[in-house]
Amino acid sequence: MTAAATTTAPQPIPAPVPDPSPPEPSIHDFPLPSALLHPSSEPPTLITQGAEGRVYRTTWVDAGRECALKHRPAKPYRHPVLDARLTRHRILSEARILQKCRREGVAVPALYGVDEAAGLLALEWIPGAPVRVCVNGWIARRKERRRRLADGAVGDESKAQEGQDNSEPAVVAEVTADEEGADVLMDLLRRMGEAVGRLHKSGVVHGDLTTSNLMLRPWEKGKAPSNGHAETEQAAEESLDGEIVIIDFGLASQGTADEDRAVDLYVLERAFGSTHPKAEGLFPVVLDGYRGTFKGAPVVLKKLEDVRMRGRKRSMLG
Amino acid sequence: MTVASTKQPRHAAGPLYALGLEGSANKLGIGVLSHDPATNQTTILSNVRHTFVSPPGTGFLPKDTAKHHRTHFASVCAAALRDAGVSPAQLSCICYTKGPGMGAPLTSVAVGARALSLLWERPLVGVNHCVGHIEMGRVITGASNPVVLYVSGGNTQVIAYASQRYRIFGETLDIAVGNCIDRFARTLRIPNDPFPGYNVEQLAKKGGVLLDLPYAVKGMDCSFSGILAAADVLAAQMFAQDKLLAAGGALKEGETRITPEDLCFTLQETVYAMLVEITERAMAHVGSRQVLVVGGVGCNERLQEMMGRMAADRGGSVYATDERFCIDNGIMIALAGLLAWETGFETRLEDSTCTQRFRTDEVHIAWRED
Known part of the structure; x- marks a missing residue:
């Protein structure tokens, strides 16, 4: 047995300085993949720098067909052999899985083209916004609504003090199922669960389900189900109406194991809780939506309970 | 965790002093630190550590580790106070690791903390070990709101x-990733002094052939047990080759000679690539450009280098510290405890328990604004 002891001389450490580069995801310049430098292609816009790669908005074959071009550049931090192995494997697997989903009728982007050596995947452009943005927008509007209500109460002199005290916590309180206006959010969550259920039913496990990887595509004119859905775009956004389209199959795999499906749901549950802490309590609605989509769903949900319990160093309480 | 009834922020003219006691694994770390609530300036006054090192091929057992902590508690504590030049009466609080960690070592240090609290009539603050790492990393590096990769022998978490x-x-x-590396070091019978990960890193620097290991990332989570099993299989092949060659035999045609260096190199390249990947995913998800690496594995230079390249690619930077602050120490417990103490937090003697399971997200971070 040996020992190591360290001592340091006292030295004051200044207070932490704020982040010099604000976390605003402004996109800086990258070299474009050669496909986008072709003179006939539309000027591309970089949409996002995800962990997997960069997504550009451009056109495919003709100017009228919008396309999302997914480029997986080489990761300089990774050993080149490992990197090439992973990139090739992931691109091909993503392409195969998208095709499989299309065949089975799961709402995913159409596959236009693959170049696994260059790390390129051309996909159908999905209009609309990620569910993350929609849910956060809903929560922001709710906050605004409550603040206005609270301000209204402040206007009344006699209740001014009281009104502020009582309303302030309500503005930031967690969303509950029975509160006013929560039905549209719950409906969205149910559709999320149904979309994931359909995916699992087709024999695909996503591997990275988050509210960023679920798009809310507004109904196309005339294609909306005929049960009184919103017509205008503004109303569509407010009503959280539309079809859930699952994107980013970079970590997806084919399989029907209940374990993998349950882990998929667990990943979504955790991502949902960390991204939308205010609406965390409503997540069971997603699972309710999932339950009805295929025969094996209840078994998966049972398995989900095991996966939750197994999560590392879970609190022993309860 | 129990909270004192008075949750009033505590103010003081000038700096407050705290003693931090850490012993959740094989390191007994005790340190004194001061923090000025008015200027938010932190000063490290002492940082003494005594490590229990087990023989090559073995890990540290709870029983032996607890005995080590009990044996050295008084002398390390006296050294920490002496180095700092602070008397017990100046301390605002005594901070100890409540968890997570190994039960027996945690208990030894908690008992020591209680004894000091009664002896010096100073209040106790129970601290979450992971939060201690994060707060120390933030103070040392000046990163204000980073995505945190916490990697050690017992924990592997991406935190925001x-x-x-x-x-x-x-x-x-x-x-945990550190556990994977430590246990592989055991397979190769690499010394545990100063710590197994350091010796694996030194061997890896001499390697250069990437062997075939699985790569296990699931969303933002990852898995290491399968990689360890696969690496152990490769190590067994290497030992078989050693035996064959020693007996005067020859390798089959086309068979690669496996070396400890290449094994360590491959293990590092694989598991660190996984860690960087899940960190990048979290950064993309929350839209952050700062990344802070804390925990014992965080002082690995190859991990820091890979993380730095990834962060640079995203237009950001990596914040890492050296072994004084990365590896378990007392001052990080003192810092997280003191910050909680300043917000009015206190752990009463009857609540001064410790626990092996204590999730990072259970702690209310009252000292940070929304």
């Missing part, structure tokens, strides 16, 4: 701050 909680975005689904 939101609404007064350190939320866990991704974590290992089985063993």
